[in-house]
Amino acid sequence: MKVLFILTFLIASLFSGEFKLKKWQDGETFGGYLTRHHIDSTKFYNQINPDDIKFLSSIQSGAPFFEDENNGTLNQILIPLGEEMQISVFKKGGEYKFDIIPINYKTIKDRVHIKIENSCFSDIKKATNNPNLATYLKKIFKGYVDFTKLRKGDVISIEYKQKSIGGIPWGEPNIKAAYVKHRDNEYFAVSKGDNYQIWTNKSIVKSVTKFKIIKSSASYKSFFYPLDKIRITSPFSYKRWHPILHRYRPHLGIDFGAKWGTPIHAIASGKVIYAGWMRGYGRVTKIAHGAGLVSLYAHQSKQLVHVGQMVKARQVIGRIGSTGRSTGPHLHLGVYKYGKPINPKRVLHKIVKIKGGSSRSVKIVKNVKSSIKNLPYREKKLYNTLSKLHNATPYIWKNLDEKINISVKEKKDASRIKLSSSKGAT
Numbered sequence: 001m002k003v004l005f006i007l008t009f010l011i012a013s014l015f016s017g018e019f020k021l022k023k024w025q026d027g028e029t030f031g032g033y034l035t036r037h038h039i040d041s042t043k044f045y046n047q048i049n050p051d052d053i054k055f056l057s058s059i060q061s062g063a064p065f066f067e068d069e070n071n072g073t074l075n076q077i078l079i080p081l082g083e084e085m086q087i088s089v090f091k092k093g094g095e096y097k098f099d100i101i102p103i104n105y106k107t108i109k110d111r112v113h114i115k116i117e118n119s120c121f122s123d124i125k126k127a128t129n130n131p132n133l134a135t136y137l138k139k140i141f142k143g144y145v146d147f148t149k150l151r152k153g154d155v156i157s158i159e160y161k162q163k164s165i166g167g168i169p170w171g172e173p174n175i176k177a178a179y180v181k182h183r184d185n186e187y188f189a190v191s192k193g194d195n196y197q198i199w200t201n202k203s204i205v206k207s208v209t210k211f212k213i214i215k216s217s218a219s220y221k222s223f224f225y226p227l228d229k230i231r232i233t234s235p236f237s238y239k240r241w242h243p244i245l246h247r248y249r250p251h252l253g254i255d256f257g258a259k260w261g262t263p264i265h266a267i268a269s270g271k272v273i274y275a276g277w278m279r280g281y282g283r284v285t286k287i288a289h290g291a292g293l294v295s296l297y298a299h300q301s302k303q304l305v306h307v308g309q310m311v312k313a314r315q316v317i318g319r320i321g322s323t324g325r326s327t328g329p330h331l332h333l334g335v336y337k338y339g340k341p342i343n344p345k346r347v348l349h350k351i352v353k354i355k356g357g358s359s360r361s362v363k364i365v366k367n368v369k370s371s372i373k374n375l376p377y378r379e380k381k382l383y384n385t386l387s388k389l390h391n392a393t394p395y396i397w398k399n400l401d402e403k404i405n406i407s408v409k410e411k412k413d414a415s416r417i418k419l420s421s422s423k424g425a426t
Helices: 030-036 041-046 050-057 120-128 131-140 368-374 377-387
Strands: 002-023 064-070 073-080 085-092 095-102 106-115 155-165 168-182 185-192 195-200 210-213 219-223 232-234 237-241 248-251 254-257 263-265 270-278 282-290 293-303 316-320 330-337 340-342 350-355 362-367 404-421
Touching: 002 073, 030 041, 041 095, 050 095, 050 248, 073 404, 085 248, 095 248, 106 120, 120 131, 120 155, 131 155, 131 168, 155 377, 168 377, 185 377, 219 282, 270 293, 282 316
Parallel strands: 195 362
Antiparallel strands: 002 064, 002 404, 064 073, 073 085, 085 095, 106 155, 155 168, 168 185, 185 195, 210 362, 219 350, 232 254, 237 248, 254 330, 263 316, 270 282, 282 293, 293 316, 293 330, 330 340
């Protein structure tokens, strides 16, 4: 038997407009947003596939989005649903249409060389217009470099990459390597997974290779699974093939299968900020845990907490059900950080830093002067590049409140057709 898969792509149209980056208002529903822009929300929701309504319901307060508005008329909005996909609501033929499309971004790779004139933050922002660079640089060297003591003539060099949407920085900068020279002291950091390997020539640091725990005033919180028995029926995905819609759709959470009425536990302590009905998700509870983290529990048959209530980790907050758009009893667990969905596996069954302290708790320390000649090839090459970097012309980012041009392709995803044959028959 021969099997042939045919993939077809249909480009519907191309939109382009001037967008402005905004943040979702606290407590505003998507229907409320439409009403505020004089759009019939009932008519709009009626033309959307019910399986897609849940994405509109899951928009969190403070979530970033892009808005194209002209003289009070909404032309289009783009609401990112993670790293790959975004909601697109656009005006076409006098009506507002809905789609979920890929995010079109570029990755900017750059090197920055700064000779301190005023301060680390102001000089980096002046050179790049990207304030996040200084913030993350300080996190990397926390416990080693006191950036408030940098003086005129000190040197900072950074090699990094950052996602760009229309010329504004999107997400967190990914710093590959960084070099700081403060008077006669040198500090060199190279990314090693989630941590950084650091070398310094300060006389108080001996030439050793050790793990060093950086003490901090950070507070931590334990996160647990929401059910006693774990059976994952659908994992988190930024781009999952929908078997009914025949389109790629994100699945911004983890689905846990369980019997009707099974107790649902809070994954960590926090404050209940929502307990009610959400389109697509049925009965929903949201809990704020600090550090911008919010957990969402959907499709409940019964809710046992109320808004404003403080809950403890593992406290029963509801019961498994199948309310909303659901084919059977299960729990949809979503986790959001500052309005953006993240994979719940990043926090479940982990201890997470909630407040204060260094973001890099474990680092490797070496002495630059005595060991630089013995550096691995990659690290030695980066050190030589950054320590001798001069006259670099950095990429200049646009202001976050500046209007930007974004071209959006409204594209139907691949349709999958399977043809099979046996002895010549199709």
